[in-house]
Amino acid sequence: MTRTTRRTHRAGRTGRTLRVAGAGAAALLALSACSSSDDDSSTGSDSPASGSSSGKLSGTVTVFAAASLKESFTTLGKEFEKEHPGTKVTFSFGGSDSLAAGITGGAPADVFASASPRTMEIVTDAGDASGTPATFVRNQLQIATLPGNPDKIASLKDLTRSSLKVVLCDKEVPCGAAAQKALGAGKLKLTPVSYEQDVKAALTKVELKEADAAVVYKTDVHAAGDKVEGVEFPESADAINDYPIVQLKNAQNTGAAKAFIALAQSADGQKVLTGAGFLKP
Structure with missing residues (x-):
C-alpha cells in the first residue's frame, strides 16, 4: 500500500468514527430530552397545589x-x-x-x-x-336572651341591671372588643358573670340557661334558631367588625x-x- 493510499484509508476510518460519535451524541440528547419531559410531567402531577398536570385541584x-x-x-x-x-x-x-x-x-x-x-x-x-x-x-352585635325574652331586655342599658346574669366574650377576642366599644359608645358600665373565650362559648351560656343574656354577633343568634331570642341595639352600629x-x-x-x-x-x-x-x- 502506497503512502497516499494509507492516508486515504486513515481519513476514511476517521470520517466513519466521527459520524458514529455524532449519531451517538444525538441519541443521548434525544433520550435526555425525553427523560426531562417525563420528570417535569411527574412533578406537575404530584404537586399539592395543582393536583394534576391539567391544574385540577386535589x-x-x-x-x-x-x-x-x-x-x-x-x-x-x-x-x-x-x-x-x-x-x-x-x-x-x-x-x-x-x-x-x-x-x-x-x-x-x-x-x-x-x-x-x-x-x-x-x-x-x-x-x-x-x-x-x-x-x-x-358582622354586627346583638343581644341574645332566653327564648321569649322573659326579662324584657330591650336595650344595651338593660343589661346593666344587677338582677341579670350577663355574659360577654373575653376582651381580647373580636366579639369582646366590639362589645366594649359598644358599651363605650353608650357610656355604660357592665360587669358580666363571666368572660368567655369565643362567641360560641358566650352563646352556649344562654342556651344552657346559665346566663340571662349575652352580647354576641347577629350571625350567632341566627344560627341558634329558637334556642335564643335576639335583641338589636343602636350602639352596635358603632362596633361593626x-x-x-x-x-x-x-x-x-x-x-x-x-x-x-x-x-x-x-x-x-x-x-x-x-x-x-x-x-x-
Whole structure:
C-alpha cells in the first residue's frame, strides 16, 4: 500500500468514527430530552397545589376561621368539595386571637379568616401571611336572651341591671372588643358573670340557661334558631367588625387555598354568608 493510499484509508476510518460519535451524541440528547419531559410531567402531577398536570385541584386545604364563621364556612366547605372532587376542607374554629397565636407559633394552615383586622395584624406583623388580607364580610352585635325574652331586655342599658346574669366574650377576642366599644359608645358600665373565650362559648351560656343574656354577633343568634331570642341595639352600629381573609405564607396547598378564598368572595359565597346574617364588605 502506497503512502497516499494509507492516508486515504486513515481519513476514511476517521470520517466513519466521527459520524458514529455524532449519531451517538444525538441519541443521548434525544433520550435526555425525553427523560426531562417525563420528570417535569411527574412533578406537575404530584404537586399539592395543582393536583394534576391539567391544574385540577386535589388534597386537603386547612382553614383557620373565627368561631362565628362555623355554620357558613361549613356550608362553603361542602360546596367546595363538591365543585372540586378529590379535595377536602378541614376547619379549625375558635377565638381569632387564639388562632392567630397558633399560626405564628407554627400551626399548619393554608387560610386564615379573622373576625377583626386587629387579630389579622398578629399574623401579618409576624410575616406569616402571603399577600394582603381582604375584607370579605362584616358582622354586627346583638343581644341574645332566653327564648321569649322573659326579662324584657330591650336595650344595651338593660343589661346593666344587677338582677341579670350577663355574659360577654373575653376582651381580647373580636366579639369582646366590639362589645366594649359598644358599651363605650353608650357610656355604660357592665360587669358580666363571666368572660368567655369565643362567641360560641358566650352563646352556649344562654342556651344552657346559665346566663340571662349575652352580647354576641347577629350571625350567632341566627344560627341558634329558637334556642335564643335576639335583641338589636343602636350602639352596635358603632362596633361593626370587618372580617379579613388571607392565604398563609407556609400554605401546603396554595392552589386550593386561593380557590377557597375566591369562593368566599364570590357571589355564591356571599349569598351563603349574607343568608347567615353577615353584612357585605
